[in-house]
Amino acid sequence: xxxxxxxxxxxxxxxxxxxxxxxxxxxxxxxxxxxxxxxxxxxxxxxxxxxxxxxxxxxxxxxxxxxxxxxxxxxxxxxxxxxxxxxxxxxxxxxxxxxxxxxxxxxxxxxxxxxxxxxxxxxxxxxxxxxxxxxxxxxxxxxxxxxxxxxxxxxxxxxxxxxxxxxxxxxxxxxxxxxxxxxxxxxxxxxxxxxxxxxxxxxxxxxxxxxxxxxxxxxxxxxxxxxxxxxxxxxxxxxxxxxxxxxxxxxxxxxxxxxxxxxxxxxxxxxxxxxxxxxxxxxxxxxxxxxxxxxxxxxxxxxxxxxxxxxxxxxxxxxxxxxxxxxxxxxxxxxxxxxxxxxxxxxxxxxxxxxxxxxxxxxxxxxxxxxxxxxxxxxxxxxxxxxxxxxxxxxxxxxxxxxxxxxxxxxxxxxxxxxxxxxxxxxxxxxxxxxxxxxxxxxxxxxxxxxxxxxxxxxxxxxxxxxxxxxxxxxxxxxxxx
Ligand code: SAH
Numbered sequence: 001x002x003x004x005x006x007x008x009x010x011x012x013x014x015x016x017x018x019x020x021x022x023x024x025x026x027x028x029x030x031x032x033x034x035x036x037x038x039x040x041x042x043x044x045x046x047x048x049x050x051x052x053x054x055x056x057x058x059x060x061x062x063x064x065x066x067x068x069x070x071x072x073x074x075x076x077x078x079x080x081x082x083x084x085x086x087x088x089x090x091x092x093x094x095x096x097x098x099x100x101x102x103x104x105x106x107x108x109x110x111x112x113x114x115x116x117x118x119x120x121x122x123x124x125x126x127x128x129x130x131x132x133x134x135x136x137x138x139x140x141x142x143x144x145x146x147x148x149x150x151x152x153x154x155x156x157x158x159x160x161x162x163x164x165x166x167x168x169x170x171x172x173x174x175x176x177x178x179x180x181x182x183x184x185x186x187x188x189x190x191x192x193x194x195x196x197x198x199x200x201x202x203x204x205x206x207x208x209x210x211x212x213x214x215x216x217x218x219x220x221x222x223x224x225x226x227x228x229x230x231x232x233x234x235x236x237x238x239x240x241x242x243x244x245x246x247x248x249x250x251x252x253x254x255x256x257x258x259x260x261x262x263x264x265x266x267x268x269x270x271x272x273x274x275x276x277x278x279x280x281x282x283x284x285x286x287x288x289x290x291x292x293x294x295x296x297x298x299x300x301x302x303x304x305x306x307x308x309x310x311x312x313x314x315x316x317x318x319x320x321x322x323x324x325x326x327x328x329x330x331x332x333x334x335x336x337x338x339x340x341x342x343x344x345x346x347x348x349x350x351x352x353x354x355x356x357x358x359x360x361x362x363x364x365x366x367x368x369x370x371x372x373x374x375x376x377x378x379x380x381x382x383x384x385x386x387x388x389x390x391x392x393x394x395x396x397x398x399x400x401x402x403x404x405x406x407x408x409x410x411x412x413x414x415x416x417x418x419x420x421x422x423x424x425x426x427x428x429x430x431x432x433x434x435x436x437x438x439x440x441x442x443x444x445x446x447x448x449x450x451x452x453x454x455x456x457x458x459x460x461x462x463x464x465x466x467x468x469x470x471x472x473x474x475x476x477x478x479x480x481x482x
Contacts, residue, residue: 262414
């Protein structure tokens, strides 16, 4: 009997960029993905788009899978020949129960690979500007569970040795026990003035850091209502947060932006937003399907070609190549009403007219994507050059983000994006107008603004010029809504 492989992968904490290359490559092969609460939802997009997703963590609306059930599912799916990915936050071997899961697989005779990840105890402080060791301040580091009740089956902590022998300690799962952790360390000889920091939702747009001497850290965490997931760092280097913090200084830190995508091209804008410190969901996700597309008549027979989308340019050039038509022999006008398409055409040596005037009276051909072809009626003929197909993996990421209510900024690049946003929210059972009220909404221009208003909402920002630079400037100067 053939059976599939299982990958037990560490996703890193927060920031989806913290997964290893090997982890990401393994995730791309997955037929089934079993993931936990602390896995960043954006990572789910890396899986093959036909993958099945199984949520294993706790959330109000979803039931919680027992450990045995998770193991049974992995075994059953692998036996059915699937490539299974078990995706865990941080490193799977660090308080991640990967040992139990690997044991179940080994007993079932299923092959598996273990892919390490960056653990929260190191990445969390690093995203707060805190190195866990330092030549002058700390020569040792320990990762310790802060969940120490004996009935949980966790090994007890040797507080005396920890207080005396370790310079920097990261306490996992310790938010609830923070007062007890501080007390025990001090009782066992740790200086009450030792710096300590608690980092909540490290490496995400919701990251918050509190820093205080050990004897006051609980009070400080309470004051700021720090909650799980949070990692506590005790040791001299924790004080470096004040001097070395960097994440919070990024101009768009704190923003989780949904770029409502109407085509694959909005990715450049999303990348800029990321580089300025925002987390970004690009959704809905699309792939471009150009199969089975042919012009309705030989291209040379048209006097006017109107190109509606950037992706159509590639399809057009392919067709010219296949039909052995030299670009120089194309007769008549080439027009477009999309600036990006104009630029793309120019990069191929075709200087088109930028216009939305009606087609020429002679034979005219509209070339564009299926979803926009209702405007093609004015032209003599139309050629659907491609289709945009929704990606299921982006839909899963969107669903989780909406459930967690992480998104606080919506970028709407066009009127068409308004319709898409409405449809997407509807699909997730959310009423758009209400949902948008406490979020920053940007419209790329007056037309998009009008479409939004017609739909009963209003943008907080209407860009004076529909480009990324203006968007970045506006988002930087507009304060985050609570
Ligand atoms: N395997 C994980 C840890 C799982 S235990 C790892 O290696 O990181 C869960 C604990 O990890 C949480 O209670 C919290 O203490 C810590 N943690 C995980 N992700 C975190 C994050 N993004 N920010 C802060 N703490 C985090």
